[in-house]
Amino acid sequence: MTDTGKSYHKQCTGEALQTVQRHAADEDITLFAGCFCPFVQRGWAALEYLGIPYKYYEVDPYKKPRELLEVSPKGLVPALRLSNYNPPRALNESTVIMDFLEDLASTSTKRTLLPPITDPYARALVRLQSDHINRTLVPAFYRYLQAQDPTTQITGEKEFKAGHRDARWAVRTCRQRSRWDWVVERGRRARMGGHHGWTLCVIIIHVDSFT
Numbered sequence: 001m002t003d004t005g006k007s008y009h010k011q012c013t014g015e016a017l018q019t020v021q022r023h024a025a026d027e028d029i030t031l032f033a034g035c036f037c038p039f040v041q042r043g044w045a046a047l048e049y050l051g052i053p054y055k056y057y058e059v060d061p062y063k064k065p066r067e068l069l070e071v072s073p074k075g076l077v078p079a080l081r082l083s084n085y086n087p088p089r090a091l092n093e094s095t096v097i098m099d100f101l102e103d104l105a106s107t108s109t110k111r112t113l114l115p116p117i118t119d120p121y122a123r124a125l126v127r128l129q130s131d132h133i134n135r136t137l138v139p140a141f142y143r144y145l146q147a148q149d150p151t152t153q154i155t156g157e158k159e160f161k162a163g164h165r166d167a168r169w170a171v172r173t174c175r176q177r178s179r180w181d182w183v184v185e186r187g188r189r190a191r192m193g194g195h196h197g198w199t200l201c202v203i204i205i206h207v208d209s210f211t
């Protein structure tokens, strides 16, 4: 396989590694992960919060191993292999995965990342906010993270900080408009090791900004 020239972590460390080690055994759900990837991290946080059993499986998406291509057509992480089907099924795209996990939890662990189903407007606002974060903040963060030379790093930092300010503004606006306290309140608890909300999973890389 050719060297892509990209530089990224291929193994978790610290508490993340402990979590990986707790999820080494086979389960119905296998998370195909790259630990450096913020899209993986949001699906992973959702699995953890929702209490759904899973196996963590680290792969290098830039090397496109065959087993990853079997579960993710473009060979991107995250992806899920669902072994409780025969033959096994697969799912990719982080927000689709989060939706799937949310639905799965509603009939199993009964935990939820969203406001109650009886409040569809509050749920829609959470998704609206997440969509905004996906379009603005996450791409800027990712460019910043991957920048290797000083000029790209400086541009990346500016874009990221602008996206960051924008996201904070959006959260404030949503709080004024609706029941945003729910999510932000959950954010505070997330910091203390308690609950994550949907948006906080989407924006997991910025949890500290909201607490």
Ligand SMILES: N[C@@H](CCC(=O)N[C@@H](CS)C(=O)NCC(=O)O)C(=O)O
Pocket: 034, 036, 037, 038, 039, 040, 061, 062, 075, 076, 077, 078, 092, 093, 094, 095
């Ligand atoms: N829209 C996708 C993005 C996933 C994605 O871009 N993953 C990156 C790692 S962070 C990847 O697999 N890159 C491999 C490649 O581009 O070949 C999602 O939300 O799941």
